[in-house]
Amino acid sequence: MTDVRPLAALPAKVGGAVIATAVRGLAAVRPAEKPMHPTGRVLRGRLQRHGLTPGIGVPFVDQAGVDEVVARESNGIGLPAGMPDIHGLAIKVPLGGASYDDVRAGRGSHADVLLSTNGWGPVSRFLVVPSAGMTTRPLTTLFPYRGPQGSVLLGARYVDDRHVELAVAGLRTDWRVFADLHLEPEQPGPTGDGVDDPDLEFDAILNELPGLPNHDWVRRVRAPAYAVARRSRR
Structure with missing residues (x-):
């Protein structure tokens, strides 16, 4: 797989500052528990x-297994229903013997995988694309991971409302497909669609998948925005 050369420190730092400023602006003008992806539902x-x-070269991808995960489907901007939005799927994977209940309660080790509606092609997989709903477009991690054999992205495609295929690809x-994710609302809610939990947090920088760390330049780009989001919630 083709590797990606780390960006220079200054461009990455500037990019991180720009994203953090945007998140800070959203938090200031819109009261919400989460400045980004403010509305959603939690699923088991x-x-x-x-x-x-x-x-x-990564056991999570290469080896068979079953994980009971915490997931959240969300709208990135929080626009009214029916309007194109940037949809997201966040997955919290227990690690080191932690259970679903441990991770759900904020205990135990875990990894966070964050995907947003993107394209699926060699170029569009790096571009955020608004969609009419969660299931209408593929999703990717947008930023590549530093894999043992080169840079890779993770992606997801909905087979139906409850079934998602997870896939991996190099830059080009x-x-x-290496896994199937089957989802059920954690709580039915009044309409049966599930309810949200504003206290549930995901952080793909602090909680990395074993064998798939972030590139240093990705940390510099994303970490400031995560820090701003955490402060705004408090």
Whole structure:
């Protein structure tokens, strides 16, 4: 897989400052528990990993297994229903023997995977694309991870409202499905669609997947925005 050269420190720092300023502006003009992805619903998920051959050198992707995960579907901007929005799927994967209940209560080790509606092609996989709903477009992690064999992205595609396929790809290689995620609302809610939890937090910088760390330049770009979001919530 083709690797990506780290960006220079100054451009990455400037990019991080720009994103953080945007998040700070949203938090100031719109009262919400979360400045980004303010509305959504929490789901309980069963992640069935069937593995990948040839692998990418990361057990989470290469090896079969089952994980009971916490998931959240959300609207990135929080526009009214029916308007195109940037939809997101966040997945909290228990690690080191932690259970679903541990992670849901804020205990135990876990990794956070954050995906947003993007394109699926060699270029569009790096572009955020608004969509009419959660299931109408593929989602990707947008930023690449530093894998043992080169940079990779994770992606997701909805088969239906409750079934999501997870895939992995290099910067220009085809997507390969390695897992199926089956979702159920954690709480039915008045309409049966599930309810949200404003206290549930995800951070893809602090909570990395084993074997798939962030590039240093990605940390410099994203970390300031996460810090601003945490402060605004308090």
